[in-house]
Amino acid sequence: MCGIAGFVGETEGESPEQNLRAMVQAIAHRGPDAEGVWFSPGVALGHRRLSILDLEGGRQPMETADGNLVVVFNGEIYNHRELRRELEAKGHRFVTDHSDTEVLLHGYRQWGEALPLRLNGMFAFALWDRLQERLFCARDRFGEKPFFYAERNGRFLFGSELSAIAAHPSVASGKTVSPVSFQKYMAYGYVPSPRTIYEGIFKLPAAHHLTWEAGRCRIQRYWELELDPFPSVPPNPEAEWGERIRELLERSVRARLEADVPVGVFLSGGIDSSAVTAAACRAGARVKTFTTGFEEPTFDESGPALEIARLFGTEHHATQLSIDTAPGLLDGLISQLDEPLGDASFLPTALLCEFAQKSVKVGDGADELFAGYAPFQALRRAELYQRYLPRPLHLAARLMASRLPVSHRYMSLDFKLKRTLRGLSFQPSYWLPVWMGGFDPAEAASLFTDPLPIDELFSEAIEIWDRCPAGTSVGDRTIQFFSQLYLENDILVKSDRASMRCGIEVRAPFLDNDLVDFVRRIPFEWKLRNGETKYILKKALEPILPQKTLYRAKKGFGVPVGAWFREGKLDASRLKAPSPFLKPAAARLLSGHRAGRSDERLFLWNQWVYQTWAAAHLNSSLPHAPH
Numbered sequence: 182m183c184g185i186a187g188f189v190g191e192t193e194g195e196s197p198e199q200n201l202r203a204m205v206q207a208i209a210h211r212g213p214d215a216e217g218v219w220f221s222p223g224v225a226l227g228h229r230r231l232s233i234l235d236l237e238g239g240r241q242p243m244e245t246a247d248g249n250l251v252v253v254f255n256g257e258i259y260n261h262r263e264l265r266r267e268l269e270a271k272g273h274r275f276v277t278d279h280s281d282t283e284v285l286l287h288g289y290r291q292w293g294e295a296l297p298l299r300l301n302g303m304f305a306f307a308l309w310d311r312l313q314e315r316l317f318c319a320r321d322r323f324g325e326k327p328f329f330y331a332e333r334n335g336r337f338l339f340g341s342e343l344s345a346i347a348a349h350p351s352v353a354s355g356k357t358v359s360p361v362s363f364q365k366y367m368a369y370g371y372v373p374s375p376r377t378i379y380e381g382i383f384k385l386p387a388a389h390h391l392t393w394e395a396g397r398c399r400i401q402r403y404w405e406l407e408l409d410p411f412p413s414v415p416p417n418p419e420a421e422w423g424e425r426i427r428e429l430l431e432r433s434v435r436a437r438l439e440a441d442v443p444v445g446v447f448l449s450g451g452i453d454s455s456a457v458t459a460a461a462c463r464a465g466a467r468v469k470t471f472t473t474g475f476e477e478p479t480f481d482e483s484g485p486a487l488e489i490a491r492l493f494g495t496e497h498h499a500t501q502l503s504i505d506t507a508p509g510l511l512d513g514l515i516s517q518l519d520e521p522l523g524d525a526s527f528l529p530t531a532l533l534c535e536f537a538q539k540s541v542k543v544g545d546g547a548d549e550l551f552a553g554y555a556p557f558q559a560l561r562r563a564e565l566y567q568r569y570l571p572r573p574l575h576l577a578a579r580l581m582a583s584r585l586p587v588s589h590r591y592m593s594l595d596f597k598l599k600r601t602l603r604g605l606s607f608q609p610s611y612w613l614p615v616w617m618g619g620f621d622p623a624e625a626a627s628l629f630t631d632p633l634p635i636d637e638l639f640s641e642a643i644e645i646w647d648r649c650p651a652g653t654s655v656g657d658r659t660i661q662f663f664s665q666l667y668l669e670n671d672i673l674v675k676s677d678r679a680s681m682r683c684g685i686e687v688r689a690p691f692l693d694n695d696l697v698d699f700v701r702r703i704p705f706e707w708k709l710r711n712g713e714t715k716y717i718l719k720k721a722l723e724p725i726l727p728q729k730t731l732y733r734a735k736k737g738f739g740v741p742v743g744a745w746f747r748e749g750k751l752d753a754s755r756l757k758a759p760s761p762f763l764k765p766a767a768a769r770l771l772s773g774h775r776a777g778r779s780d781e782r783l784f785l786w787n788q789w790v791y792q793t794w795a796a797a798h799l800n801s802s803l804p805h806a807p808h
Contacts, residue, residue, distance in 0.1 A: 183211055183212040183228060183229055183230050183231050183241070183254070183255045183256075183341075184205075184208035184209075184210075184211030184212050184228070184229040184255060184340070184341040184342065184345070184681070185226075185227065185228055185229075185253040185254065185255050185305065185306070185307060185339070185340065185341050186201065186204040186205050186207075186208060186227045186228075186253075186339065186340040186341065186345040186346075187201065187204070187224075187225050187226040187227055187253065187307060187338075187339055187340075188200070188201070188204075188224075188225055188336055188337060188338040188339070188349065189223060189224050189225075189309075189316050189336070189337045189393055190223055190335050190336035190337055190396070195350075197220060197225045198218070198220065198225070200225075200349055200350060201218055201220075201225040201226075201227045202218065202227070203348045203349070204227060204338075204340060204345045204346070204348045204349055205218065205227035205228070205229055205345070206348070207340075207342070207344040207345045207347070207348040208229055208340065208341050208342050208344060208345045209229055210517075210681065210682050210683075210684070211229050211231065211255075211341055211342070211681045212228070212229025212230040212231045213229075213231065213684045214230050214231055215229070215230040215240065216228070216229055216230070217230070217240060217241050217242050218242070219242035219244075219251055219253075221309070221311065224309055224316075226242045226251060226252075226253045226307065226309060227242075227253065228241040228242055228253045228254075231681075231684055231686060241253050241254060241282060243280075243282050243283060243286065244286075245286050245287075245290070246274075246276065248311065249310070249311045249312050250286050250289060250290060250308060250309070250310060250311070251286075251308070251309050251311070252282065252285050252286055252289075252306055252307070252308040252309075253306065253307050254281075254282045254285055254304065254305075254306040255304065255305045255306065255326050255327075255341055256302055256303040256304035256305060256306070256321065256325070256326045257281060257302050257303055257304070257437075257686070257688065258281040258284055258285070258300050258301070258302040258304060259301050259302045259433075259436040259437060259439070259693070260299075260300070260301040260302065260436070260694075261279075261280075261281035261284045261302075262279070264284050264288060264299060264300075265279075265283075265284055265287075268284070268287045268288065268291060271291060273287040273290070273291065275287065281302075285306055285308065286308070288300075289308055289310075289317065294317065294390060294392070294401075294403075295403075296319070297319040297321075297390055297403050297404070298403055298404060300321070301436075301693065301694040301695070302321065303321045303325030303326050303688070303689070303692075304319070304320070304321045304325075304326055305318075305319070305320045305321070305326040305327060305328040305341065305385075306318065306319060307339055313394070314394065314395075315392060315393070315394040316337065316392070316393040316394070317390065317391075317392055318330075318339060318385065318390065318391040318392075318393075319385075319389070319390035319391070319403070320385045320386070320387055320388070320389060320390075321387065321388070322387060322388045322404050322406075322692070322694070322697075323387050323388070323664070323668055323669060323673065323689075323692050324374070324386070324387030324388075324668070324669035324670075324673050325673050325676075325677070325689060325692065326341075326677065327341055327342065327384070327674070327677060328341070328384065328385040328391075329341070329342065329343050329345070329346055329377065329382060329383065329384055329385075330346070330382070330383055330384075330385060330391065330398075331346050331352060331381060331382045331383065332381075332398060333349075333351040333352065334351065335396050336351065337393045337398065338351070338352065342519040342678075343377055343378075343379065343382060343519035343520055344519045346382055347379075347382075347798075352382070356379050356799070357379065357380045358378055358379060358380070358795075358799070359376065359377075359378065359379060359380040360631060360761075360762055361376070361633065361637075362376045362377065362378050362379075362380075363378070363762050363791070364625075364629055364632070364633050364638060364762070365633075365638065365641075366378065366521055366523065366787065366791065367619050367620065367629075367784065367787050367788065367791075368614065368618045368619055368620065368622070368638050368639065369523075369614065369617075369618065369619070369670070369671075370522070370523030370524060370617075370618075370619055370671065370783065370787055371522055371523060371524070371670045371671045371674065372520055372521075372670070373641040373666060373670050374386040374387070374641075374669060374670060377520055378520040378521060379520075385400070386400075386402075386669070387665075387669045388402055388403060388404040388405060389401060389402050389403065390403055406661065406664050406665065406697070406701060407701065408653070408657045408660065408661070408701050408705075409701060409702040409704075410650060410652065410653065412702050412703060412704045414704065414707075418707060418717070419717070419720040419721075422703060422707070422717055422720075422721065423717065423720050423721035423722075423723070423724075424721075425699060426696070426699070426700070426717070426718065426721035427721050427722070427724070427725070429693065429695055429696040429699055430456060430457075430460055430690060430691070430693075430696060430721075431460045431463060431464065432693075432695070433460075433690040433691070433693035433695070433696050434457055434460035434461050434464060434690045435460075435464045436693070437688040437690050438461060438464060438466050443469070444466070444469075445468070445469035445470065445471055445537055446458050446461055446468055446469070446470050446471070446495070447470075447471055447472075447533060447537070447687075448470040448471065448472050448486045448489060448490060448495075448497075449472065449482050449485075449486055450472070450482040450483070450484070450485030450486035450487075450488065450489055450730070451482065451485075451730075451733075452553075452715060452718065452719065452722065452726070452730065452731060453548070453691065454486075454489075455489045455722075455726055455730050456718075456722050456725075456726065457690055458470055458489055458490075458493055458495060459489075459493060459722075459725045459726060460690070462493045462494070462495065463725070467496070468493070468495045468496070469495065469496045469497075469498065470486070470489075470490050470495040470496070470497045470498070471497075471498050471499075471533060471536060471537040472486040472487070472490075472497070472498070472499045472500075472533075473499070473500050473501065473502060473529050473532055473533040473536060474486075474499070474501050474502070474529075483499055483501060485730065485733065486499070487499065488727075488730070489726075489730060492727070498536065498537070500532070500533075500536050502528075502529060502532065505750070507528060507740075508745055508750045508751050510528065510532070511528060511751075511793065512793055514527065514528060514531050515527075515790055515793040515794055515797070516793065516794065516796070516797035516798075517678075517682055518678055518794055519678070520794070521787075521790050521791045521794040521795075522671070522674055522675060522678070522790065523619065523783070523786055523787040523790050524671050524672075524675050525740035525742050525786055526675065526740055527675050527678070527679055528740055529740065530675055530676065530679040531678075531679040531682065531683075533679075534679050534680045534682070534683050534685045534687075535683045537685060538683045538684060538685050548663070548715070549660065549663040549664040549667070549668045549672075550660065550664060550691065550697065550700045550701075550708075551700065551708050551714075551715040551717065551718045552656065552659070552660060552705065552708035552709040552714055552715060553714050553715045553718075554663060554714070556612075556613060556616050556617070556659065557656065557659060557708075557709050557714055558709070558712060558714060559601050559616075560655050560656055560659060560709075563601065563605055563609075563612060563655075564609075564655060567605055567609070601616065603615055603616070603621055606623070607622070607635070609646075609655060610642070610643050610646040610647065611635065611639060611642075611643070613642060613659060613662045613663075614639040614642040614662075615639075617667075618783070619783040619784045619786075619787045620783070620784045622635045622638060622639075625638070627764065627766050627767075628763060628764060628766070628767045628784075629762060629763060629764065630761065630762060630763065630764055631762075641666055642662060642666055645658075645661050645662055645665050645666055646658050646661075646662065648661075649661055654705055656705035656706075656708075656709060657705050660705065660708075673689075676689070703717055713732075719731045719732065742782050742785075742786045743774070743780060743782035746771070746774055746775065746781075746782060746785050746786075746789075747774060747775050747777070749775075751789060753771055753789075755789060755792040755793065755796075756768065756771055756785065756788055756789060756792065757771075758792060763788075767788075770784055770785060771785060
């Protein structure tokens with residue numbers, strides 16, 4: 182729902198209205214239905230609206246009746262009706278019929294900085310307190326909605342996308358790419374918060390609030406996912422936990438069906454989307470489902486999606502991407518990203534949103550919380566491997582694995598084996614980022630002009646690992662990695678940018694506060710059990726989903742970029758462009774990949790996306806900020 186932008190601290194001589202409108206226009210795609218601006222001396226707030234709730238009464242910026250509070254808000258508050266009733270009981274008087282935006286105004290007046298903890302939803306908002314001369318901003322628990330900010334000469338600027346901040350004249354002429362952020366992007370496939378690709382512009386991390394007052398910025402975490410270190414297990418966990426998970430998921434889906442516009446479900450045929458489809462149908466909704474797939478069978482899930490659609494009688498819409506024509510769509514899509522994102526599934530996700538936009542305006546999280554990703558299966562074997570295999574034998578195993586023929590099929594055996602062994606060359610806190618990373622950190626010195634030490638390269642992942650209490654299992658630390666780093670900076674960014682570019686709001690039922698609070702108390706060994714990922718979720722869904730849906734091998738939203746590079750379907754010339762960040766030797770990765778000597782798909786893809794993004798967003802070739 183929408184995009185926000187604004188600033189505090191600009192003087193009248195600096196054309197505040199012109200500057201704000203430029204910022205708001207830069208994110209017009211996020212809110213095609215309406216534009217609103219609000220000004221007070223030294224303060225400007227702007228809003229672009231995608232109308233979902235209270236189409237008439239929910240216009241923004243929104244003020245309290247006395248004019249002392251004004252807010253711009255992006256997102257949805259799913260417990261807004263309960264909060265409204267509680268606030269009304271405390272004497273607050275609402276003007277709108279059912280706007281969740283107005284709940285933020287009265288909620289802040291009642292609870293102050295404790296407000297974000299009471300919100301069940303996805304949100305990023307900025308609220309100006311005129312009496313205190315204070316700007317209060319907050320972002321939801323997992324980072325479903327984005328919030329960027331910058332400080333320039335005593336001025337505070339914010340926006341839903343980097344493009345909004347970059348449109349302000351104090352930033353537009355001085356953007357420089359951070360070499361640290363570039364290298365982290367090449368390693369992770371995304372720029373982890375609080376960094377952005379630009380020097381001096383930041384993301385407000387998920388589950389944090391920010392206060393700008395008297396020219397100073399204060400940021401504070403208000404919530405953290407705390408996995409129960411001493412969980413209790415009932416006599417029949419599959420039955421008791423399963424019933425509760427179904428109940429909470431169905432309640433979450435019902436809340437996310439609320440809208441004053443058409444709603445649909447993105448249906449891949451996997452467990453999560455099938456469960457959401459089932460819950461929506463069981464809630465009595467007339468459900469439209471949408472699927473996209475590839476012609477390449479190992480990357481396609483359109484068949485299983487059709488089976489679920491038929492099972493529940495949805496109004497199903499499907500489209501398919503051609504392996505041959507898909508690469509030609511990439512330049513246009515990547516150029517619309519506000520910063521580079523190396524998740525290749527952005528392509529089918531964006532095209533699916535574009536396809537669904539013709540029919541609906543409202544369209545991820547279980548894999549992170551229920552241990553659904555492939556690395557979870559490798560953990561136990563990895564611990565035993567590292568404990569008992571001598572170092573020389575490990576090096577021999579890596580050498581033997583490197584000689585396996587390269588396959589570009591989805592999650593092929595050689596790909597998983599080589600990645601796993603590469604990660605096991607390092608200590609456990611590095612396993613996950615190395616397994617999923619774009620390059621072997623041991624090769625950084627040969628690739629980058631100013632290589633970061635590995636502890637700085639993966640500092641965000643290490644911090645999450647180390648922040649876990651002593652005695653936390655590798656499994657639970659892995660859940661924290663996926664939930665606090667990968668989900669926020671990759672999965673949710675992909676969903677937000679892909680959907681908002683064409684005026685669709687994506688909602689994530691598995692990230693509901695109550696469902697998360699219940700799942701965090703379930704022991705890891707019931708999430709990954711006897712080698713079965715998402716074990717307890719699958720057991721919970723057995724009464725409503727077919728066995729073959731629950732226990733089919735996971736595919737994900739894969740894209741065959743490795744084959745595209747090898748077959749010359751992507752323009753490789755941009756990989757050879759001079760870069761202040763990469764050594765000329767990095768070009769050898771392309772030749773090795775094309776010859777089948779190695780699989781460099783992630784490094785090449787991240788580099789290719791960056792160069793495509795840079796061509797659209799940077800005035801000169803590659804501005805280089807000092808290290």
